[in-house]
Amino acid sequence: MSTYRDFTAPIGSRRAPVLRTAGSRERRSHLSAPRVPTVGIDIGGTKVMAGVVDADGNILEKVRTETPDKSKSPKVVEDTIVELVLDLSDRHDVHAVGIGAAGWVDADRNRVLFAPHLSWRNEPLRDRLAGRLAVPVLVDNDANSAAWAEWRFGAGRGEDHLVMITLGTGIGGAILEDGQVKRGKYGVAGEFGHMQVVPGGHRCPCGNRGCWEQYSSGNALVREAKELAAADSPVAYGIIEHVKGQIGDISGPMITELAREGDAMCIELLQDIGQWLGVGIANLAAALDPSCFVIGGGVSAADELLIAPARDAFKRHLTGRGYRPEARITRAQLGPEAGMVGAADLARLVARRFRRANRRRVERYERYARFAEARRTSSQGSA
DSSP states (O other): OOOOGGGOOGGOOOOOOOOOOHHHTSSSOOGGGGOOEEEEEESOOOOEEEEOOOOSSSSEEEEEEEEETSSSSSHHHHHHHHHHHHHHHHTTOOOOOEEESSEEETTTTTOEEEEETTOOOOOHHHHHHHHSSSOEEEEEEEHHHHHHHHHHTTTTTOOOOEEEESSSSSEEEEEEETEEOOOOOOOOTTTGGGGGTTOOOOTTSSSSBBBBBGGHHHHHHHHHHHHHHHTTTTGGGGHHHHHTTTTGOOOOOHHHHHTTTTTTHHHHHHHHHHHHHHHHHHHHHHHHOSSSSEEEGGGGGGHHHHHHHHHHHHHHTTTTSSSSSOEEEOOSSSSGHHHHHHHHHHHHHHHHHHHHHHHHHHHHHHHHHHHHHHHHHHHHHHH
């Protein structure tokens, strides 16, 4: 029987072990974490993906569903998460749940301070879910989770100073040093996409102008393509013909596909995005001096069409170029499942708490059974 199905009392009356803090637990080495299956959940603006992941990063099973509309209450999204976990727990013995949330997560990894694509504002996600599930729950930013997965199982293996950059709708990021995710004092480190690279530049949804993600992201790629198409530029005829004049149908994956087929404009757009990527990476190298940059997110599917110009721009803009070691720049290996795998693996670091609670419970019942048997034997002997 599934761990989650062992409880028949109403949800509000369950006395499930609730994870109060995960910070000190994560400092334990992943090498000593229990080799048990855990569930990882990646929550984005359009989908919620959940999967059971083993100790070697293999996905045993995954399920996904659409993210409820952001106008709905946070409880609706939490209900969706619980349903996916319960579904997976019917077929797997799950010992912990890790959540990778697209938003700012506080330093205690309990509250989602702000999620741009969901109606979470200072939402105590960890405690709410731990109160409904009978296992420990860990919450982290999705980019932190993805970076952890790449460091453990993907392109960042063997690196002791790693920076991950996720190129999607915007830009996310994460920093790992000596096997620890660096979250900053308040938990929101790694928001590289909102570094200002062009003073007075394009307006960003964050409220500022000239943010890096306005020049090197999926949104930037599509915006530039649509502007050229709307202007009826001769270089855009290929993509205009591809969408049959419906400029609103232009998408990032479409641009990447046409670039691979040799469309000159789409190749140039990816080169532009890549060059801005290289400029930002050079700035991060000046500040953080990592040994490796891992590029993930949906836009990274363009591979060398994006990464090659990024490397060139990085070398041109790197402070002290020619007199310092250059960080390696590589594409992420785990694809869209990285956040889910990383969240599950981080959850393994707190799974020992559930295992110890179970072991103590079993030992307590065994002691009680021995005591009851001894009393029964004693009473029979005296009779």
